[in-house]
Amino acid sequence: MxxxxxxxxxxxxxxxxxxxxxxxxxxxxxxxxxxxxxxxxxxxxxxxxxxxxxxxxxxxxxxxxxxxxxxxxxxxxxxxxxxxxxxxxxxxxxxxxxxxxxxxxxxxxxxxxxxxxxxxxxxxxxxxxxxxxxxxxxxxxxxxxxxxxxxxxxxxxxxxxxxxxxKPPLLTIDHKKRHEHMLSYFPREASITCNVCALDERRYFLYICHQCDFVVHKECIYSPCIIKISRHQHRLSFASSFLPRKWFCGVCRKKVDENYGGYSCVKGCYYVSHSRCALHKDVWDGKELEEEPDEIYKDILPFKEIAGGIIQHFSHKHQMRLHKYIDKKIEDNKHCQACALPVYNCDIFSCMECEFILHTVCANLSLQKEHVIHPHALFLQVGHMFSCSACQRQSNSFTYMCLMTNCNFRLDVICASTSEPLNHHFHPHLLFLPSDFGSTRICSICKVRSQTRFDCGKCDFVLCFYCATIPMKFRYKHDEHLLTFSYEQDASSEHWCDVCERKIYLKNGIYMCSECDITLHIQCLLGKEMYMLPGKEMIIYGGEEKDILRSNRLTRYICKKCNKRCQNGIVYKNSDETICCSMECLYQMFSSYIFNKRSITL
Structure with missing residues (x-):
């Protein structure tokens, strides 16, 4: 056979x-x-x-x-x-x-x-x-x-x-916390609105009560009673219905039907949310808090006060003194070690023994923070090179890091300072986080598609975190005034960048000085990697150490990878004393080195 x-x-x-x-x-x-x-x-x-x-x-x-x-x-x-x-x-x-x-x-x-x-x-x-x-x-x-x-x-x-x-079939469910009567499995596929989530999803098992008008999805029967979400500062409790009035979900900002279930603030601050919106994985941490005591949030200061104006910050081994920074010269190259932004015309804490500097605002950053775009608590960390999960910028300054297992979420201190709703000075409407989780849209300024962004509830304006957190005022070394960021969505005027000498449009966002008639592209002024602090070492894949240097010589460095003059404010020096102008060139050269090394080994 x-x-x-x-x-x-x-x-x-x-x-x-x-x-x-x-x-x-x-x-x-x-x-x-x-x-x-x-x-x-x-x-x-x-x-x-x-x-x-x-x-x-x-x-x-x-x-x-x-x-x-x-x-x-x-x-x-x-x-x-x-x-x-x-x-x-x-x-x-x-x-x-x-x-x-x-x-x-x-x-x-x-x-x-x-x-x-x-x-x-x-x-x-x-x-x-x-x-x-x-x-x-x-x-x-x-x-x-x-x-x-x-x-x-x-x-x-x-x-x-x-x-x-x-598994043994659950043809009947007795769950008193959700409903006082026995619930029976409904074996037919039908469009019936669930009393808990207010949706008529056909693909979910339905359970009904034979004694009253109650229908619920199997997924919704065991939904938690008390939760804490990232979009609100207080805990939320489940409510089977709401008082008659116009309710809007605090997550998706759509209307909430008062006849169906949802979550409301336990403190009575008129915050409500759809059940599915509140229980989304990007908003809720997955914990039931019904029998858990309410956490009393304490804002722990990151420093110890030694004397009047002298502190011992957790991120630095030396003591720091508070004083007014008056010098306006950009050539001094003073940068805050927490946010990596330049220091001028602001109160700072300066180290009494070295050049370590912190803005007063950055020196008072809380050690623990809750942010609207992440459901877990974030903790302030120092000394790590990272890519911000919101704006995707590379940085080696302070970071807020999630310490949950298998969660690599990190925010730089600038993105961590944003909140919802965002009231940006160049847009007339309030901006909110997207209600459709996982979707992407093109930013109205940089024209880059982004998932982590702010959307306008009244028009089609979109703002990514990169553009939402760029400095509104920045100093240009060839101008005595601070340049101001400007943007007009419907502007048709064009200018010329004083650095690259190319056209620049107001509808794409520009830095300009109205008194000196100077205009610059965003990247020409800020650079590609403005959040990388010079004077530090960085470790890339494979344990290779690279030095970060400031490019302030009269003759610019020549990049080993692209063979061009380094235009950025910082460069990266390899162990063999070669120079790379950017992170992109650095990783390309390192990848080529690894590939050639493996080829020789084989």
Whole structure:
């Protein structure tokens, strides 16, 4: 008997699709009716994104002994359903070999048999559904999570993951904190508004109360009672309804229906939020605070006062004295070690033994901070090179860092000082954080697409964190006055930059001095890496140490990578005394060095 037998009933459908699995029309196909296994497996991602939904059938190949195992599968090949190794004594299916060895998928025969009489879906049998692409991962109707392995009904578009299918069914739920009566599973897909989240999501399990008019998603039954979100300073408690008035969500700023559930401030400051908005992962830290005592936030000062005007700051080993900085010369190159901005015409704390300087505002930065764009507490750290998670600028000054495991969120002190709503001086309306989480829009000033940004609630104005935190006034070494940042969205006038001698437009934002008729591009004045402090060492990937130098010589350095004169205010010196003009050139040269080193080793 031929060990390879193609069974007519064992067909596998490989779908190339552009849309997500939630698009129902893509999956109610006759191709799925006789197939025990459905595999979402885009062979060419570029074609997936360009083309519309297409499908083709590929049969499963049966192998019933171990003689041909090495021919058709690799060693330690595993069943995609149960993840166990293929046994020589047990037959298995695999995808037809025209898809190639790398794309081949294996299944035990018993693992791909359709499931009948599932308590959650008794109408039709459920087929095994396997997804090999993250964007195509399906959402389980029971746990509302994306999984790789699911059971699916193509007729009803019903999906349940393997873990939920194996658990005992929860056909009734008794949860007094959410509802006083017993809740029963509603086995039909219907557009019914949930009393907790005020949404009519079809893809979630519904539970209803037979004694009163109460409907709830399974995901919403166990939603927390007391939470703390990043968008509000007080705790929020769940309310089944609100007093009749015009309520607006503090997160998405859309109307809140007072007849459905939501979260409101426990202090009574008229702050409310939709349930889904308040429980979003970018806003809520995932902690239930019902039985937790309310934390009393204490603003811990980062320094110890020694005497009148003399302090011992936690970031510096020497004592610092408070005095008025009067000298206006930009050539002095005095920079605050916390924010990396120049120091002129402001009160500062200056070290009594070295050149360490802090603005008085920066010297009083709190050691712990809560910010609107991150759900966890942030702690002030010193001595790290980092990339700001909000504006993406490289810096080696002070940073607010999240200390949660596997969370690399960091903010420089300038971005950490922003709040919502943002009242920017050159825009007439208040600016808010985006209500559509994960979306990107193009900044109205720098024309760069950004996810972390501020949106105007009344017009199409968008402001990224980079443009929202640039200094409003900055000194130019060839002008005795401070240059002021100016921007007009509908301005058509054009100027000439005094540094690069190229055209500059007011609608793109410029620095200008009205008295001296000087105009400069933002980058020409501030530089590419204005938050990098000279005089420090930095360590890049591989443990290589680089020195940061100020480019203030009469003859500019020549970059080792691009072979051009260094135009920035700082340069980077390698261990072999070579110079790079920017972080981009530095990483390119280091990557080339690593590649050549590995090639020689091989």
């Amino acid at each position: 031929d060990p390879l037998k193609i069974e007519n009933a064992a067909n596998i459908t490989v779908c190339r699709l552009r849309h997500d699995f939630d698009q129902k029309e893509d999956f109610r196909s006759e191709h799925f009716k006789d197939s025990p296994v459905l595999v979402l497996y885009p062979l060419d991602e570029r074609k997936v994104l360009r083309s519309t939904h297409t499908s083709s059938s590929h049969p499963l190949v049966w192998c019933n002994n171990g003689e041909n195992k090495d021919k058709y599968c690799k060693r330690e090949s595993r069943c995609r359903v149960c993840s166990y190794l293929l046994d020589d004594d047990i037959g298995y299916y695999f995808l037809r070999e025209d898809l190639g060895q790398k794309e081949r998928i294996f299944f035990h025969k018993e693992c791909i048999e359709p499931i009948t009489n599932n308590p959650y879906h008794r109408k039709h049998p459920l087929q095994v559904l396997v997804s090999d692409y993250l964007k195509l991962n399906t959402i389980c109707y029971c746990c509302c999570r994306r999984k790789e392995l699911n059971f699916y009904c193509s007729i009803c578009n019903f999906c349940i993951c393997a873990n939920c299918e194996a």
